[in-house]
Amino acid sequence: DTEVTQTPKHLVMGMTNKKSLKCEQHMGHRAMYWYKQKAKKPPELMFVYSYEKLSINESVPSRFSPECPNSSLLNLHLHALQPEDSALYLCASSPLKIQGRETQYFGPGTRLLVL
Amino acid sequence: QKEVEQNSGPLSVPEGAIASLNCTYSDRVSQSFFWYRQYSGKSPELIMSIYSNGDKEDGRFTAQLNKASQYVSLLIRDSQPSDSATYLCAVSTDKLIFGTGTRLQVFP
Numbered sequence: 001d002t003e004v005t006q007t008p009k010h011l012v013m014g015m016t017n018k019k020s021l022k023c024e025q026h027m028g029h030r031a032m033y034w035y036k037q038k039a040k041k042p043p044e045l046m047f048v049y050s051y052e053k054l055s056i057n058e059s060v061p062s063r064f065s066p067e068c069p070n071s072s073l074l075n076l077h078l079h080a081l082q083p084e085d086s087a088l089y090l091c092a093s094s095p096l097k098i099q100g101r102e103t104q105y106f107g108p109g110t111r112l113l114v115l
Numbered sequence: 116q117k118e119v120e121q122n123s124g125p126l127s128v129p130e131g132a133i134a135s136l137n138c139t140y141s142d143r144v145s146q147s148f149f150w151y152r153q154y155s156g157k158s159p160e161l162i163m164s165i166y167s168n169g170d171k172e173d174g175r176f177t178a179q180l181n182k183a184s185q186y187v188s189l190l191i192r193d194s195q196p197s198d199s200a201t202y203l204c205a206v207s208t209d210k211l212i213f214g215t216g217t218r219l220q221v222f223p
Contacts, residue, residue, distance in 0.1 A: 042203055042213035043159065056210060090158055103149065104211055106158040 003027075004107035006091050012113045015081060021110045023074040023091030031102060032074040034066060035090040037109075043090055049074060050096060081114045088112075118142075119206050121214035128221055134191040136217050138204030141185065147207035148180055150189045153216070154200045162202075163189060194221045 004025045013019050023032065031050050035043035048056035049068040057066075063085075065077040074091055088109045094102035118141045128134045136150075147166055151159035163178040165171045165187065171178045177190040187206075191198055199221050204214040 042215055045210055048210065088158070102147070102207065103161060103164050105161060106151075109158045111156075 004091055004093050004105055006089075006107040006110050008110060009108065010111045010113075012115065013078065013081065014115055015083070017081075018077070018079045020078065021076040021089055021091075021112075023076075023093075023107055024072055025093040025105075025107075026072055027093065027105075028071075028095070029093035029105075030071060030096040031094045032068065033092040033094075033104060034064075034074070034076050035092065035106075037088045037090055047076075078112075081112075083114050086112055086114045119204055119212050119214035121202075121204050121217045123215055124218040125220045126217055128194050128219070130194060130196060130221055130223050132194050132221075134194045134198065134219055134221070136189040136191070136202050136204075136219065138187045138189075138206075138214055139185055140187070140204075140206045140212075142206065142208055142212075143182075143185065145206045145208050148178070148187045149205040149207070149211070150176075150178060150187075151203040151205060151213075152198075152200045153203055159203055191219075194219075196221050196223055 007022045034046040037043045046060045047066040052068045063080050067075040090109045091107040092104040094104045149164050150162045153159045165178040165180045175192045179188045201216040201218045203216045205211050
């Protein structure tokens with residue numbers, strides 16, 4: 001089973017709202033990722049968690065705040081977003097068994113619209 | 116600058132033909148190479164992974180890797196209209212770097 005789940009599927013929020021995206025995997029993967037994807041562009045890496053610790057932050061604005069409560073869960077807290085933050089937000093996970101050979105499996109994504 | 120380059124397409128092939136998708140990368144220390152398929156509005160789906168020079172076949176898909184030329188390709192045999200999607204090449208070192216994707220159109 002290579003399933004990564006994400007909730008919600010769609011989210012509309014105002015610029016003053018606070019919301020959270022949730023990602024879950026039960027494959028025992030020890031690395032989890034957040035990506036942002038704009039239309040007709042490839043996914044852009046935002047954050048990487050390895051063994052529940054933040055290992056990569058790709059200079060993401062502080063209005064995006066990741067959290068990894070345990071090895072199966074990854075959250076992305078959103079606050080004071082801008083309309084240009086509207087995008088598909090993708091979560092991925094990988095096993096971290098062999099350095100440099102981690103296959104990443106993507107969840108279905110959350111389509112975010114900021115008004 | 117670590118880069119992965121793909122022809123954006125669209126690549127149009129008739130049903131039943133072989134579709135050939137190409138990708139070049141700039142970082143010689145790259146260890147892992149992946150092809151993802153992405154339908155419009157959906158998330159990327161892993162099609163193939165390849166780590167060693169040569170060919171790797173899985174059903175109608177064949178991935179080819181040439182590390183000396185820094186080149187990786189994906190062949191899709193007996194292309195079907197359902198193969199119409201954007202194909203993303205991804206290269207991994209310490210993180211996954213995606214190409215911009217090639218849009219494939221298979222017409223009946």
